[in-house]
Amino acid sequence: MTETVQPFEADVSRVLDLVINSLYKERDIFLRELISNASDACDKLRYQSLSQPELLETDPDLKIRILADAALGLLTVTDNGIGMNREDLCENLGTIARSGTARFLEQLSGDKDKDLKLIGQFGVGFYSVFMVADKVVVQTRKAGEDKSWIWASDGRSGYTVQEAPATVPRGTSITLHLKADAKEYLDGWKIRQIVRTYSDHIGIPILLEVREKAGDGKAKAEEPQQINEASAIWTRPKSEISEDQYREFYHHVAHAFDEPFARLHFTAEGVLSYTALLFVPSTRPFDLFDPKRRHGVKLYVRRVFITSDLEALMPRYLRFVSGVVDSEDLQLNVSRETLQHGAVIAKMKKALVRRLLDEIAAKAKASTAASADGEAKPDGEAKTKSYEDWWAEFGSVLKEGLYEDAENREKLLELARFRSTHGAGWTSLADYVARMKEGQDAIYYISGESHTALRTSPQLEQALAKGVEVLLLDDPVDDFWLPEVKDYQGKPFRSLTRGEVDLSAIKAEGEAEKESEPKLDDEALKRLIARLKTALGEEVTDIRSSKRLRDSAVCLVADEHGLDLRLERFLKQHSQ
Ligand code: ADP
Ligand code: MG
Numbered sequence: 001m002t003e004t005v006q007p008f009e010a011d012v013s014r015v016l017d018l019v020i021n022s023l024y025k026e027r028d029i030f031l032r033e034l035i036s037n038a039s040d041a042c043d044k045l046r047y048q049s050l051s052q053p054e055l056l057e058t059d060p061d062l063k064i065r066i067l068a069d070a071a072l073g074l075l076t077v078t079d080n081g082i083g084m085n086r087e088d089l090c091e092n093l094g095t096i097a098r099s100g101t102a103r104f105l106e107q108l109s110g111d112k113d114k115d116l117k118l119i120g121q122f123g124v125g126f127y128s129v130f131m132v133a134d135k136v137v138v139q140t141r142k143a144g145e146d147k148s149w150i151w152a153s154d155g156r157s158g159y160t161v162q163e164a165p166a167t168v169p170r171g172t173s174i175t176l177h178l179k180a181d182a183k184e185y186l187d188g189w190k191i192r193q194i195v196r197t198y199s200d201h202i203g204i205p206i207l208l209e210v211r212e213k214a215g216d217g218k219a220k221a222e223e224p225q226q227i228n229e230a231s232a233i234w235t236r237p238k239s240e241i242s243e244d245q246y247r248e249f250y251h252h253v254a255h256a257f258d259e260p261f262a263r264l265h266f267t268a269e270g271v272l273s274y275t276a277l278l279f280v281p282s283t284r285p286f287d288l289f290d291p292k293r294r295h296g297v298k299l300y301v302r303r304v305f306i307t308s309d310l311e312a313l314m315p316r317y318l319r320f321v322s323g324v325v326d327s328e329d330l331q332l333n334v335s336r337e338t339l340q341h342g343a344v345i346a347k348m349k350k351a352l353v354r355r356l357l358d359e360i361a362a363k364a365k366a367s368t369a370a371s372a373d374g375e376a377k378p379d380g381e382a383k384t385k386s387y388e389d390w391w392a393e394f395g396s397v398l399k400e401g402l403y404e405d406a407e408n409r410e411k412l413l414e415l416a417r418f419r420s421t422h423g424a425g426w427t428s429l430a431d432y433v434a435r436m437k438e439g440q441d442a443i444y445y446i447s448g449e450s451h452t453a454l455r456t457s458p459q460l461e462q463a464l465a466k467g468v469e470v471l472l473l474d475d476p477v478d479d480f481w482l483p484e485v486k487d488y489q490g491k492p493f494r495s496l497t498r499g500e501v502d503l504s505a506i507k508a509e510g511e512a513e514k515e516s517e518p519k520l521d522d523e524a525l526k527r528l529i530a531r532l533k534t535a536l537g538e539e540v541t542d543i544r545s546s547k548r549l550r551d552s553a554v555c556l557v558a559d560e561h562g563l564d565l566r567l568e569r570f571l572k573q574h575s576q
Contacts, residue, residue, distance in 0.1 A: 007158040009095045011105060012127070016155055018108070018115060020130050027182065030128040031191070032198035034077040034174060036252050037126060038064045039202045041081025041172060043305035045143055048082070050304070050332050055143040057170060063205045065224065066195075068186040070213040073178050075133075075185050080171035083142040089151045089161050093126060093138065107286075125255075130155030132185060133176035139164060140172040186210075192227050201233035201249040203303065232303055234277040234324050238265055250279045253298065254322035258283040261390050264323075264359050272348060278323035278356060282385045284393045288320060297352075300326040301334065312339045313349055317401035320394060321356060357411045363387055364415060388426045391417045395475070402481035413488050419451035419472040421464065427471075429488045437468055439505040442494040443487075445471035447478055458552035459496045466506050470496060497557055 008016070042062040049055045059080050067076040084092065108115050129136050138151040141164075148168040153159035176185075184190050188210040195206055209224040233241060233249045250260045261282035267275045278297060297313045299306045303326065314321050325348065330338075339345055367387035391398075401412045417426035422435060432443060444463055448454045451472040463470050473482075482493055494501065529543050536543070546557075 005158045005160055006090070006094060012095060014105060014108075016127055016130055019127050020155065027131045028194050029198070030132055030176075031077075031185070031194045032248075032251075033125055033128050035064060035195070035199045035202060035206065038077060038079035038081060038172070039204060039252075041079050041083070042204050043081075045080075045082040045171075047305050048143070052144070057143075059170060063207060064202070065207045065209065066191060066227075067209045067211070068188065068191060069211045070183075070186045071211065073183065073186070074175055075178055076173060076175045078171065078173040080169065081143075083145075083171050084138075084140045084149070085142040085145055085147065086149055086161055086163075088142065089138070089140070089149055093151055093153075094159055127155070129174070129176055132178055132182035134179050135177035137175045137177075138172060139168050139175075141168050141170050143170050188222070195227050197244070198248050199252075200228055201245055201252065202228055203230060203232035205230045232300075232324075232326070234265065234275050234326060235303070241265075249277070250322070253324060254279060254281065254285075256281055256283075256285060256322070259384070261385055262359050262363050264355055266355070268351065272344060273328040274325055274348060276323065276325045276352060276355075278321055278325075278352070280356070280360065280394075281320055281322070282390060285320060288397065296322055298324050299339070300324055301330045301332050302326070302328060304332060306330075306332075306334060307339065309339060312345060313352065315349070315353060315401065315405055317397055317399075317404055318353065318356060320397060325352065353405070353408065354411075357408055357415065360415060361411065363390075388417060391415075391426065396477050399475070399477045399481055403484040406484075409485065413485070418445075419454075419474065420469055421455070421460065421472065422469045432469060432471065433489060433491060435469055436491075437466070437506045439507055440468060441505075442492050443471065444468060444494055444496055444501070445473050446496045447473040450474050458555040459557075461552060462501075462503055463496060466503055468503060468506055 042064070045055060046062060049060075062080055065076075065078045067074075067078070069076070133155070135154050136152065139148065140151070141148040146167070148164035148166070149161060150164045151159055151161050178185060188208060191208055191210075195208075199206065205226050206228045207224040208227045210222045212222075233245060246263060246265075247260065250263075251257055259282050260279040262280040264276060264278045267273075296308055296319060298308045299313060313325055327348070330344065364387040371386060395417060398412060398415060402409055402416075405412070413429055417428055418432075419425075420427045420432065422432075429443070436443075446454055446457055446459050448457065451474045454460075454472040454474060460470055482495075486492060525545055529545070532543050533540075546555075
């Protein structure tokens with residue numbers, strides 16, 4: 001086979017450029033990425049071997065080996081996992097297969113600091129090796145296949161793939177030709193320290209072998225030593241897991257790089273025994289609205305990875321949750337059918353959702369209490385996101401649950417935050433209700449493109465004059481749950497832009513109805529309406545005099561039983 005250099009996809013080149021030029025200060029993470037991929041590859045093989053035990057050949061003990069060869073300046077990470085064939089290599093190490101990448105690249109601004117933060121959140125995966133190596137060689141053979149392949153690249157021009165001259169062991173071996181300024185990664189102490197920091201949660205053994213350059217020119221070899229604990233982190237007692245270890249596990253399992261916003265780690269025993277370790281992110285994943293999004297909650301059965309099928313364990317409106325659920329009771333060869341429709345899984349899912357929502361509610365409560373204290377956190381303690389800031393990023397997804405999950409509707413309504421005419425920030429419905437005026441029996445809202453624009457809407461005039469608070473709904477998803485939900489604690493949601501809204505039962509603020517209604521000349525009004533009707537013709541259903549306005553002359557309202565204005569606009573846009 002001839003060795004022609006295949007160019008990287010344009011996106012890969014852009015990412016490589018960024019990685020090599022701006023991520024320089026965090027070079028250690030390349031090892032974390034390699035180990036993370038090796039561990040994923042072992043998980044995949046272990047799962048496939050359940051139905052095809054022959055895939056394990058004569059090498060059933062899955063492990064990761066690191067070889068540091070100081071004499072040659074080479075660092076090699078080897079796994080005996082699933083391996084890759086030619087197509088896998090081209091697809092995985094020549095393109096950026098991750099679905100969120102396109103959006104990620106769109107968000108790059110050219111501002112180095114900002115982009116660095118972004119790339120830190122996104123993670124760079126395999127390509128991070130080019131921070132420390134000027135040449136990378138991947139030797140691999142896929143489980144169950146005969147042919148071995150060699151992929152090589154300098155991280156600039158492109159890559160080559162050829163068939164290997166001799167068969168290599170199953171799995172993947174990645175050799176880095178370290179740059180002159182990256183020789184520190186040949187130091188056993190340095191490698192141990194990185195593994196301890198980033199990869200201690202990995203559930204399979206990581207062995208390290210260091211070959212030092214001896215003075216006499218001969219290499220001094222050390223016996224390979226296991227350098228991690230190799231027990232799945234979720235099986236350890238909580239008290240023995242540090243915050244850092246939890247965070248690193250989250251980064252691995254979610255393929256994310258932010259601080260988790262909330263965490264849930266518990267073991268359920270009884271009819272159904274399982275351990276769950278789940279995380280709620282603090283920043284929005286790039287592919288949150290991508291239907292092909294992967295990396296959700298992974299299902300394990302007695303420590304064996306089974307699936308990361310998103311919908312099996314989490315409802316769609318919690319698709320940002322990631323982590324692991326490890327069941328003691330399920331069959332290892334659990335079928336797809338059982339996963340999607342089985343009663344056992346459904347029960348587990350229900351319990352997980354309930355506990356997650358409770359955990360988020362606890363965060364909301366703690367966050368409110370903290371802001372009420374008004375106290376700054378002591379120096380050095382990482383600033384955690386406030387609940388409101390978190391809601392701003394995840395609220396529109398969570399609100400999908402208001403129409404998808406009737407059972408948890410009350411919980412979700414308590415979690416929801418809205419913009420309102422009461423101040424510039426967010427409000428909960430409970431706080432809105434507490435501020436309701438005497439005689440007010442509904443929760444009033446108007447909806448539109450943005451809450452800032454809504455603040456000046458003429459639709460608000462009558463309510464504002466009475467001191468009645470109005471929710472300003474500017475999220476398209478609001479139009480979907482409102483018709484389903486109808487009320488909160490018996491108080492109906494009522495739109496100010498629909499039909500005739502009567503606020504006359506509500507006592508006005510301060511001076512009670514002192515400002516008398518200006519007398520209108522009925523005849524003149526009739527003539528005006530008639531003229532307007534001729535002028536506007538079919539454009540409007542009706543023209544009426546109204547009490548809702550104070551300063552503006554006219555405003556548009558929707559028919560009581562027709563579509564709300566915003567929904568109408570939304571549907572128009574989407575049917576084009
Ligand atoms: P991610 O791990 O988020 O998918 P990476 O850039 O780290 O992204 O890796 C890209 C892909 O390359 C992986 O999804 C996997 O399919 C493949 N890959 C990388 N390393 C290995 C390995 N050691 N064994 C098998 N496949 C691998
Ligand atoms: Mg990876």
